[in-house]
Amino acid sequence: MAADATKDEVTAGFLVIGDEILSGRTKDKNIGFLADYLTAIGIDLREVRVVPDVQERIIEAVNALRVRYTYVFTSGGIGPTHDDITADSIAAAFGVAIDIDPRARAILEAHYPPGQLTSARLRMARIPNGADLIDNPVSKAPGFRLENVHVMAGVPSIMQAMVDAIAPTLKTGTKMLSRAVDADLPESRIAERIGEIQQDFPETLIGSYPRTSDGRFTTQIVIRARDESILDRATKAVEDAVQSATG
Amino acid sequence: MAADATKDEVTAGFLVIGDEILSGRTKDKNIGFLADYLTAIGIDLREVRVVPDVQERIIEAVNALRVRYTYVFTSGGIGPTHDDITADSIAAAFGVAIDIDPRARAILEAHYPPGQLTSARLRMARIPNGADLIDNPVSKAPGFRLENVHVMAGVPSIMQAMVDAIAPTLKTGTKMLSRAVDADLPESRIAERIGEIQQDFPETLIGSYPRTSDGRFTTQIVIRARDESILDRATKAVEDAVQSATG
Numbered sequence: 350m351a352a353d354a355t356k357d358e359v360t361a362g363f364l365v366i367g368d369e370i371l372s373g374r375t376k377d378k379n380i381g382f383l384a385d386y387l388t389a390i391g392i393d394l395r396e397v398r399v400v401p402d403v404q405e406r407i408i409e410a411v412n413a414l415r416v417r418y419t420y421v422f423t424s425g426g427i428g429p430t431h432d433d434i435t436a437d438s439i440a441a442a443f444g445v446a447i448d449i450d451p452r453a454r455a456i457l458e459a460h461y462p463p464g465q466l467t468s469a470r471l472r473m474a475r476i477p478n479g480a481d482l483i484d485n486p487v488s489k490a491p492g493f494r495l496e497n498v499h500v501m502a503g504v505p506s507i508m509q510a511m512v513d514a515i516a517p518t519l520k521t522g523t524k525m526l527s528r529a530v531d532a533d534l535p536e537s538r539i540a541e542r543i544g545e546i547q548q549d550f551p552e553t554l555i556g557s558y559p560r561t562s563d564g565r566f567t568t569q570i571v572i573r574a575r576d577e578s579i580l581d582r583a584t585k586a587v588e589d590a591v592q593s594a595t596g
Numbered sequence: 597m598a599a600d601a602t603k604d605e606v607t608a609g610f611l612v613i614g615d616e617i618l619s620g621r622t623k624d625k626n627i628g629f630l631a632d633y634l635t636a637i638g639i640d641l642r643e644v645r646v647v648p649d650v651q652e653r654i655i656e657a658v659n660a661l662r663v664r665y666t667y668v669f670t671s672g673g674i675g676p677t678h679d680d681i682t683a684d685s686i687a688a689a690f691g692v693a694i695d696i697d698p699r700a701r702a703i704l705e706a707h708y709p710p711g712q713l714t715s716a717r718l719r720m721a722r723i724p725n726g727a728d729l730i731d732n733p734v735s736k737a738p739g740f741r742l743e744n745v746h747v748m749a750g751v752p753s754i755m756q757a758m759v760d761a762i763a764p765t766l767k768t769g770t771k772m773l774s775r776a777v778d779a780d781l782p783e784s785r786i787a788e789r790i791g792e793i794q795q796d797f798p799e800t801l802i803g804s805y806p807r808t809s810d811g812r813f814t815t816q817i818v819i820r821a822r823d824e825s826i827l828d829r830a831t832k833a834v835e836d837a838v839q840s841a842t843g
Contacts, residue, residue: 371641373631384620394618399644429784430804431791469787537676540716544678557677
């Protein structure tokens with residue numbers, strides 16, 4: 350159990366690896382996907398970091414996250430090119446050796462026509478010692494799991510398939526339930542009352558999210574809790590507050 | 597000059613604050629926007645972190661980023677509700693006091709009808725001692741700058757307006773130029789040659805980004821450099837490599 354998780358809580362950190370996200374050339378789609386997915390299966394995503402393809406930055410981030418959360422997930426940097434340094438960086442972070450893995454090599458040999466498994470492609474079989482492979486049904490080159498760290502591809506379709514592959518192996522917590530209340534008001538009109546309701550229901554997490562549509566300010570209030578009856582009572586209190594502020 | 601920046605380089609870290617991003621309920625749009633914006637004005641975004649509305653996490657992240665990069669930008673958590681704790685957390689990170697700021701209060705007083713500046717709304721005038729205000733043309737409640745940390749709203753339209761407001765005050769580096777070469781090949785077909793070109797042109801950053809479209813694997817190779825003539829020569833080498841691999 351990681352330091353930041355208490356009973357019934359399973360926590361996660363997510364590390365997005367890639368210069369292309371930081372330069373803006375590629376717009377990340379994996380954070381939103383993983384956030385939704387983990388919430389749905391009862392794992393709390395607590396932190397995300399995006400770092401460049403620089404070994405010391407990857408090592409620093411993965412070592413910070415893996416001691417703090419139950420699970421760490423990474424995306425990006427496991428392809429065949431010179432800038433794909435994630436596997437070597439993870440091995441360095443754990444202080445373990447890395448080499449061509451016979452299981453990964455066999456997968457690639459079965460996939461490519463004879464003579465087509467170039468040394469560049471063989472790079473994708475470099476797996477740290479002691480890791481389990483993560484199946485890649487899309488393009489075959491596997492991800493891997495080393496202790497609590499799950500290393501996945503950055504291409505969203507592949508990353509999503511890998512998350513599906515590992516999900517059955519993950520311990521999940523009591524699922525966090527949520528209700529949303531839409532208020533046709535700027536949030537400052539109900540902020541004080543919502544703060545009181547948060548104090549009345551300490552087992553809940555109440556978030557208030559301002560929105561603009563057509564130049565008008567509206568608010569969505571989201572109430573989250575692991576216990577449904579508490580959630581229902583807190584939601585009723587929020588609905589009553591919105592109604593009295595609107596009326 | 598921050599530790600991680602060398603001559604002609606201006607660097608940045610971005611801290612996204614909010615439970616709603618980590619739960620998946622809100623899909624972040626600010627990372628991609630800021631990445632594009634900073635690249636366009638010659639500032640290198642080097643790291644992004646997403647943390648929940650938890651004071652110790654905000655303090656830890658902002659203190660890690662502000663000593664490392666020329667600039668830090670934050671989004672989220674400066675509204676009027678109980679879960680908006682960014683301003684107080686930034687003050688705590690710097691070890692400075694925070695209170696209702698007369699300048700911010702005046703802005704809010706001018707904006708709301710008489711009697712409508714509730715105590716919840718007045719929370720938005722809490723600004724750490726020594727900070728400059730950042731103009732908010734959309735909904736008035738200001739952001740602020742404290743030393744190299746720029747604190748902005750999370751709502752994308754407001755965040756973007758705030759970035760426009762502060763951009764003229766930022767020191768910018770020599771702009772990183774980039775060229776993209778599209779290759780109708782899986783990246784493993786050209787990975788080795790691209791790695792050699794990277795070695796031949798150490799002043800460039802060459803990234804290789806696999807894509808899937810209609811089940812086919814293609815690759816975009818992006819070459820970045822601050823010097824245009826080097827960029828042109830490296831790009832020509834990549835184009836030649838792609839042509840010979842395709843033909």
